[in-house]
Amino acid sequence: MDEALFSCLAQWLAAEPVVLATVTATRGATPRKAGSRMLIARGRTAWSVGGGLAEARVTAAARQLLSSDGLGESLEIDLGGGSGAAGICGGSMQLELRRWHGAADLALAQRIAGQLQAGHAAALPAETAGAVQWLRPNPRLLIVGAGHCGAALYQLARQLDFNIWIFDSRGEVADPALFAGATVFSGDYARLAMALDTGRTVDAVLLNRDFHADIATLDVLCHRPPRFIGMMGSRRRIREVVEALPHHAAALQRLQAPVGIEIQAETPQEIAVSILAQLIQVRRAG
Structure with missing residues (x-):
């Protein structure tokens, strides 16, 4: 997934800012697990962090971030079924939202995409996902x-x-x-x-x-x-x-x-x- 996702991120960044949403931790039953990602731009999305109301909240938060001067934020999605929950799976998801924009981020996305396409692992810096993450090329x-x-x-x-x-x-x-x-x-x-x-x-x-x-x-x-x-x-x-x-x-x-x-x-x-x-x-x- 990461190989195609970062290639897409690099393409989109050439035209507009994009939010990368990354699931960093989960507890209990959740539709996706840590490492799942999606891209959100003003008028389009790609990939998924679980669908339904949970993903709708992630998308809304990402688009609010795109409209601000903020660089990123943490988001918790409650799936416990109580008042205000986004589902009844029973667990919860922690996500990091990071707004990618400008020449430096475009260069980073292109470098990561190139490394993955060449069959090499690539590091996603801590400031882009809450902690350093290693991305693996497709098997x-x-x-x-x-x-x-x-x-x-x-x-x-x-x-x-x-x-x-x-x-x-x-x-x-x-x-x-x-x-x-x-x-x-x-x-x-x-x-x-x-x-x-x-x-x-x-x-x-x-x-x-x-x-x-x-x-x-x-x-x-x-x-x-x-x-x-x-x-x-x-x-x-x-x-x-x-x-x-x-x-x-x-x-x-x-x-x-x-x-x-x-x-x-x-x-x-x-x-x-x-x-x-x-x-x-x-x-x-x-």
Whole structure:
């Protein structure tokens, strides 16, 4: 989220002041947690800190800040259900609102956006969010196998803040024209090492056409194991793949196979939903 958000912030700041609203702490049940952010300008907003009346109050406070000479303020949103509360979730949210404006803030937003887009972490200074916060670039989703399931996973993953790379040894299948916005490559499996050479965390999903391709893929990935390695296949296929790589036994302990949350998925799109649900779970746990 932060990668696209700060790119948007830099674009908006070229035209007008913008308030960055950051959830800094929560207690109890809340729609969003610490680190959630949104942008508020005079006539537009982007992203969300929870929606409903709570977000309406954040937006109103932000626009009041835009109309003043103030630089920022703290805001508490009560969701306890009592008189004057913004909801009945039962918890509360602490937010910092910071008005970004002028050449110095534009330069800062551009620097942060550039660092994140290059795959590097970036520091958000304390004066912009109440305390120093480290922003992380989008995780890289490495999809190995560009067939029906790989294509379905790509289509849905585009909505979920992934830096998508797609590999297939078959050049005719790994067609960049079919995967707009993704890095697409093919050829020898040794080329997979390029996808691991990054400051981003990497989540790898193997959707290969046969177990020989799985073995070749894992033989490369296990030298520098990604945060998540998932593989599609039957129990028998998974067992045979693992048995073929005894020298990678330690790295393969993290292999999630069959990949995806069990929802009785059958179609490529359903399989993609189950995989992305698991990846979201891993992201939140991290």
